[in-house]
Amino acid sequence: MAETTTRYRERLWPSAVMFIITAVFLIPAVTLVLTPIDAAIALPGAIIVYAIVFAILASLSPTVRVENGMLTAGRAHIPVSLLGEPELIGREELRRAIGVDLDARAHLVVRGWIREGLRIPNLDAQDPAPYWIITSRKPQALAAALRAG
Structure with a gap:
């Protein structure tokens, strides 16, 4: 097993x-x-x-996890090997990232009661989403897990 x-x-x-x-x-x-x-x-x-x-x-509260080389956010998942360097985004950056600067193709797992998160570039040429934005109470730990992934 x-x-x-x-x-x-x-x-x-x-x-x-x-x-x-x-x-x-x-x-x-x-x-x-x-x-x-x-x-x-x-x-x-x-x-x-x-x-x-x-x-x-x-x-309705999604789970975000990194396990076995896979990032799972809610129901969506992607191999960590297809992701670029995660970028920490704070309150103001997050507001812009999911507002005026948002690419409509981006994959979002965002909860309004969490004020920081990550923007993660998607390197998969077959995937239309250019990046993922995930809110997290521990974005540094999530970024470290993705880097180690």
């Missing part, structure tokens, strides 16, 4: 603040809507709605 070598793994979860803010706004709003219908189910119903939203946010 082949041994799996994982060099990097990160789940792009929303921050705890995002979950708290969602709870602070969603639970009172749903409680307010349900109270005229049935006050007894208002708070439990709001908590159930929040749990559903929490599950959706968690299930």
Whole structure:
């Protein structure tokens, strides 16, 4: 059986603040809507709605990993050997990179609650995406894993 070598793994979860803010706004709003219908189910119903939203946010959080010479970001994957030198991009650079400077063919795995990431050139001539942009809370570690990949 082949041994799996994982060099990097990160789940792009929303921050705890995002979950708290969602709870602070969603639970009172749903409680307010349900109270005229049935006050007894208002708070439990709001908590159930929040749990559903929490599950959706968690299930939509992609995983970024580098293992066995392959970069996987969400459902997409590419051999590390087909990638160029990763470029660290901070808050302002990221804003430009996914805004005015974006090539529409680029592959993006971006979450708005993560403010930094990498731009990775795609050297595969058969692939229309000129580069990948991936947000990460640990972009230096991801870049190091790609270099070692």
